[in-house]
Amino acid sequence: MRHGNLFVVSGPSGTGKGTLIARLLEEVPDAWLSVSATTRRPRPGEEEGVSYYFLTKEEFLSLAEEGGFLEWAEYSGNCYGTPRASVEREMAAGRQVILEIEVQGALQVREKMPEAHLVFIEPPSLEELERRLRGRGTETDDVVDMRMRTALVELSQKMEYDYRLVNDDLDEATRQLVAYVNEIAEQQ
Numbered sequence: 001m002r003h004g005n006l007f008v009v010s011g012p013s014g015t016g017k018g019t020l021i022a023r024l025l026e027e028v029p030d031a032w033l034s035v036s037a038t039t040r041r042p043r044p045g046e047e048e049g050v051s052y053y054f055l056t057k058e059e060f061l062s063l064a065e066e067g068g069f070l071e072w073a074e075y076s077g078n079c080y081g082t083p084r085a086s087v088e089r090e091m092a093a094g095r096q097v098i099l100e101i102e103v104q105g106a107l108q109v110r111e112k113m114p115e116a117h118l119v120f121i122e123p124p125s126l127e128e129l130e131r132r133l134r135g136r137g138t139e140t141d142d143v144v145d146m147r148m149r150t151a152l153v154e155l156s157q158k159m160e161y162d163y164r165l166v167n168d169d170l171d172e173a174t175r176q177l178v179a180y181v182n183e184i185a186e187q188q
Contacts, residue, residue: 002185004091008099008106011121012151014132016167017100023174028181032095040078071108096181103154120161124168
């Protein structure tokens with residue numbers, strides 16, 4: 001059994017984080033994707049403990065006050081966070097725990113768990129990132145512009161991460177991410 005580790009994956013919207021993580025989960029048998037907690041109401045098809053842990057605002061804030069989150073933030077009136085207990089439980093069981101969170105959350109995790117391995121996914125270029133975002137066809141020009149501004153801020157913090165990879169070829173980026181996770185897991 002390998003030693004459990006925590007990998008925090010961040011990067012601008014449109015860099016392919018979700019796709020890379022899905023492929024990583026297929027290729028690394030002991031990898032586990034952390035489930036976040038939220039105070040928002042479940043959407044159709046979402047399952048408790050699979051999609052999110054759905055908590056009341058009071059439950060969430062009480063848990064936050066007790067140090068029960070590795071990171072948390074409030075967006076649009078709802079709270080979102082990474083429960084510490086489930087991450088620690090899965091790491092203790094020898095799992096490679098994967099968190100997909102934004103940069104500010106990743107830096108909060110680094111403060112609470114300095115042993116975490118932070119991975120930053122970069123686009124090949126800003127032009128390609130904008131092309132990907134517009135190619136989705138799901139967001140207005142204003143939303144794409146906002147995501148591009150956010151991407152610049154996130155990219156300015158990439159040097160805070162332990163490992164950075166450019167997702168310009170999905171197969172190669174997957175290979176690099178899987179190799180990094182396996183290398184860290186084998187070192188322990």
